[in-house]
Amino acid sequence: VGTNLKKLAQELNLSIATISRALQDSHEVSSGTKEKVWALAQKLNYEPNPYASSLRRQKSKTIAVIIPEIANNFFTLAINGIDEIAQKKGYHVLIYFTHDNLEKEISIIKHLQNGRVDGILMSISSETDCYDHLVELNNKKVPIVFFDRVCGEIEDVATVTTDDYESAYKATEHLIQSGCKRISYLQISKNLSIGKKRMHGYLNALKDYGMDFNEDLVVYGSQNDNDNYSKIKSILDKENRPDGIFASVESLAIITYYACIDLGLSIPKQVKIISFSNLATAPLLSTSLTTITQPAFEIGKEAAYLLFQKLKRNNAKFNNYQFNNNIELHSTLNIRDSTKASS
Amino acid sequence: VGTNLKKLAQELNLSIATISRALQDSHEVSSGTKEKVWALAQKLNYEPNPYASSLRRQKSKTIAVIIPEIANNFFTLAINGIDEIAQKKGYHVLIYFTHDNLEKEISIIKHLQNGRVDGILMSISSETDCYDHLVELNNKKVPIVFFDRVCGEIEDVATVTTDDYESAYKATEHLIQSGCKRISYLQISKNLSIGKKRMHGYLNALKDYGMDFNEDLVVYGSQNDNDNYSKIKSILDKENRPDGIFASVESLAIITYYACIDLGLSIPKQVKIISFSNLATAPLLSTSLTTITQPAFEIGKEAAYLLFQKLKRNNAKFNNYQFNNNIELHSTLNIRDSTKASS
Numbered sequence: 186v187g188t189n190l191k192k193l194a195q196e197l198n199l200s201i202a203t204i205s206r207a208l209q210d211s212h213e214v215s216s217g218t219k220e221k222v223w224a225l226a227q228k229l230n231y232e233p234n235p236y237a238s239s240l241r242r243q244k245s246k247t248i249a250v251i252i253p254e255i256a257n258n259f260f261t262l263a264i265n266g267i268d269e270i271a272q273k274k275g276y277h278v279l280i281y282f283t284h285d286n287l288e289k290e291i292s293i294i295k296h297l298q299n300g301r302v303d304g305i306l307m308s309i310s311s312e313t314d315c316y317d318h319l320v321e322l323n324n325k326k327v328p329i330v331f332f333d334r335v336c337g338e339i340e341d342v343a344t345v346t347t348d349d350y351e352s353a354y355k356a357t358e359h360l361i362q363s364g365c366k367r368i369s370y371l372q373i374s375k376n377l378s379i380g381k382k383r384m385h386g387y388l389n390a391l392k393d394y395g396m397d398f399n400e401d402l403v404v405y406g407s408q409n410d411n412d413n414y415s416k417i418k419s420i421l422d423k424e425n426r427p428d429g430i431f432a433s434v435e436s437l438a439i440i441t442y443y444a445c446i447d448l449g450l451s452i453p454k455q456v457k458i459i460s461f462s463n464l465a466t467a468p469l470l471s472t473s474l475t476t477i478t479q480p481a482f483e484i485g486k487e488a489a490y491l492l493f494q495k496l497k498r499n500n501a502k503f504n505n506y507q508f509n510n511n512i513e514l515h516s517t518l519n520i521r522d523s524t525k526a527s528s
Numbered sequence: 529v530g531t532n533l534k535k536l537a538q539e540l541n542l543s544i545a546t547i548s549r550a551l552q553d554s555h556e557v558s559s560g561t562k563e564k565v566w567a568l569a570q571k572l573n574y575e576p577n578p579y580a581s582s583l584r585r586q587k588s589k590t591i592a593v594i595i596p597e598i599a600n601n602f603f604t605l606a607i608n609g610i611d612e613i614a615q616k617k618g619y620h621v622l623i624y625f626t627h628d629n630l631e632k633e634i635s636i637i638k639h640l641q642n643g644r645v646d647g648i649l650m651s652i653s654s655e656t657d658c659y660d661h662l663v664e665l666n667n668k669k670v671p672i673v674f675f676d677r678v679c680g681e682i683e684d685v686a687t688v689t690t691d692d693y694e695s696a697y698k699a700t701e702h703l704i705q706s707g708c709k710r711i712s713y714l715q716i717s718k719n720l721s722i723g724k725k726r727m728h729g730y731l732n733a734l735k736d737y738g739m740d741f742n743e744d745l746v747v748y749g750s751q752n753d754n755d756n757y758s759k760i761k762s763i764l765d766k767e768n769r770p771d772g773i774f775a776s777v778e779s780l781a782i783i784t785y786y787a788c789i790d791l792g793l794s795i796p797k798q799v800k801i802i803s804f805s806n807l808a809t810a811p812l813l814s815t816s817l818t819t820i821t822q823p824a825f826e827i828g829k830e831a832a833y834l835l836f837q838k839l840k841r842n843n844a845k846f847n848n849y850q851f852n853n854n855i856e857l858h859s860t861l862n863i864r865d866s867t868k869a870s871s
Contacts, residue, residue, distance in 0.1 A: 265598065
């Protein structure tokens, strides 16, 4: 018997057996008593014996990470952050890719509903525009934390994000202050809440600096790099081409570099570029890339922390106590040569 | 009843029930009959009904991929290749990281032995110098295919690799032909068979061109980037520093770039660099990087193909027929500015 359990029993003047049953949500204990036990347990920060609890409930000791794709430095760093925490807790990490495909995402969620994993960390696919599968998962009380690409449609859900609106505002402002008059915004999807927030930051910066919004300067990419290349090259090949590019995704910035080389456009003289990016080689590029860098590793760590908090409380049947945090970490602007003002 | 099953029954003059039991390795059928059924089934390319077979055996419809780390473009591309095949077959892919740690690798293997997944694709950790856990897994008949970092200690195992020896020989030869006199070799581990093969290619190229081998020019890195930076900076900071660097891992080449910048050494004038690498930005670097590029996506695809072949045969109990291929795909030398001969 752990000392904590004993302490709860003493404080409430109940038997240890009753406390234990109450914590396990047993029908043998009245709901009034359970409420009292849970409230005090939470107040005293009661720690259930994790090993006993794991045996009793046959936990899988496994968490799932659902991400759109792997060839993206943000996600690889975030996974490293998640994995660092999971290792400390003795959990395995399973990674599932949606390939930014809604059908695939739904199939993964269905696959995970029946206790295959203890909890889920998720960044939703860019195609996801209906959320029934996520609502269902949430109703089934599968612990879940969203990170980066969160689902705005479910209430009371834990999220870890970055300051997307402010960062996008700053990025656009930086291009304006570097002398850009026609700023293009490149993003992957119209659906994602982060896409909307970044778009919002871009639009408000334009407005605040008295610049007109031109819909032709917004490019929506896809999962196909060849298509993205064609689209980006096409806007850069026009006479009234943009003189500034703000990419909300790293891969679109790299494609912009290749398009500029192929069109003989000089960076930053003719085209300035800034991108959300966690590219390790950003400072080493022929023209070093100015980036908005998300704290990807920390986002992964925070999301995993939140999930393990949920798991701990679920073990102790604290479901009725809400603790869904929404954590926002700051991104940093790293100014390099790709946005240098012409002298 | 599938026509194939009927055909087998007709050819062998046995009942369909007997054929079915034989294919399921039932003890009710004599081993002589089973051998006959299996032989003909293989000859006629018998395809069991995958859905029925999955139900009967409660397959997980899941394969595991065990890799050392994720922040490596080779592995991200290989995973994309694996995933493409797995998706077509309707399988989920679970990814496990060993972090190049033997203990972690053993714990993952133990975790996977009891039917959690139908098969395993694996690249071993750089720390792995004993293979008991892999031998045990192989003895338990868990279908496994090794890719890239293969286990040379187990016989009769399927592998997909690249021409490591030849590529390393070519890389070293290219540096010599570009005028290098003191060529350093950077690698992660002494244990890995790919490390040994690449080292061998490096040594033989030196020998064939009449150059002495100097042990001080070999750097063994670790999982710690700061340590790797110190080691690489230290050899570049000596008076008799190398004039050529051959990195067997992409991350060590990137660190070399940073070390050269910090020491004020010009690439390729003072130091030429070539690396095994799948870096998307290699052509965009301030000095574009000459690479040995592994067909990472194809390696992943081939490995997954092999595994699904194994799964198919295992379903039909063809275990006694050996089909463990060892596939070798070619890497390509992409010459860029980082190895340009001084004029």
